[in-house]
Amino acid sequence: MLNTVGYYAEFIKLCETGNLFEAADELYLSESCLLKHMHLLDEDIGHELFSKCSKQVELTEYGALYLSFAYNMKSICKDFDAKLTELEIKNSSIVKLAIARTMNCDHIVNMLSDHFQDRYPKYSISPGEFSRTVTLPQAFHMGYELVFAVDSTQASDDYCLFPWSSDRLVAILPLSHPLSHHKSVNLSELSNDKFILFPEGSFLYKYSLELCRNAGFEPQVDFTIHGTNNLAELVSAGIGVSLTTASDIMAIKQHRVAMVEITPTPPVYLNLYYQKDPPLSKPAAVFLDYAIEIHDTHSNDIPYHGPEGEVGNVYFE
CATH class of the missing domain: 3.40.190.10 (Periplasmic binding protein-like II)
Incomplete structure (x- = not known):
């Protein structure tokens, strides 16, 4: 079944829609291509999965059995993709940092980036300045590990944070x-x-x-x-x-x-946020420690007009 293992998602989509044309359209395949893949699945398993596979489709007993396992394979592949992404982030040399458009955040990050890369030349920083309407969950979903963002509090139930200014x-x-x-x-x-x-x-x-x-x-x-x-x-x-x-x-x-x-x-508080899980990659963890060190030892040099002004x-x- 190694040659057809990738067709399980197409099989699930066809079962869910119950319609060959609709499934092919959602999968960005031609009807003939989708039919060919289903016939290859039949040959691999040794039984027909559909008693009818034209405009409307109907599962056989073997098809119903395969469907239950196909959902398991979909879940396993989703978990694998998540773990793969987590491992790739862990082994990356890039610090993915998102920046709020306020409180001189761009100047702060520029200052941190220059000194950080002088000390850790094997790491590079990939900063992204996001729109004011982007939320923290959206920023993390976009792949950023560290996010400078503003809030009315220096506490969070959902994320870890370092209160910056x-x-x-x-x-x-x-x-x-x-x-x-x-x-x-x-x-x-x-x-x-x-x-x-x-x-x-x-x-x-x-x-x-x-x-x-x-x-x-x-x-x-x-x-x-x-x-x-x-x-x-x-x-x-x-x-x-x-x-x-x-x-x-x-x-x-x-x-x-x-x-x-x-x-x-x-x-108003500028906080440096990161997720509780998964753990930070090595580059992001090193940057976080470095940023906290700079903050604690050079806070007077950080360009920002704060509440004491x-x-x-x-x-x-």
Whole structure:
């Protein structure tokens, strides 16, 4: 049966659809090719698997028996593929690292990458900057082992994490806004304003909505937009107000807007996440240890505008 072992998945699909044309279409095969494979299975087993195999198909007793084992083979192959991927990752020399588009994360990773590869030249880093709407499960599903991402907490029930840095949300207001010269605002004071937020589904979008609702109102979101510069341009034009991290100050300062503290302060944390299972590959584990070492010994050199930096009355004209 070695010559036809790969046809079990086609056999299962044909049984599940009960229709030759539909199964062939889903398998991206011609009907004649699929029929040929089924006839080869018949010859290998020594019995006909289908009593009828034209437009509609019907299993024989032998076909029903083979189907039960075919499902087992499918499960075994799935487990094998997972273990194979796990072993390939373990033996790889590449660190697969995903990067959030916020809190100067790209600068942090560039700094870490340069020094890491100087110390460990046999390893290479494959960083990927993902969209604000990509979730942690999606990032790990894409094959990344380590993920820099933001959250409102430094704890996780689902993942292991190293708390990298902290920041907070601030209000971005047009200079013409009556609160633009205030040192701080309560979000409830912005309840009548139109909001411009980052894309729906992103952490900052969901967090902004949560904070507004906790302040007693449902925000009127007029625009969602990618990119801090684009967001600041719309605020500068008086189209609405926004919330973003204080560490975005460098991207915002070129626009005619005011950055005002929010009371009470909404914290934002940049965490380095990794999965509890499977274990990290050797390159990823080495990088994680190295990153923690750098963080603990050179935290003052890490480019980031954190909560200890006071925004106060910051106007960008």
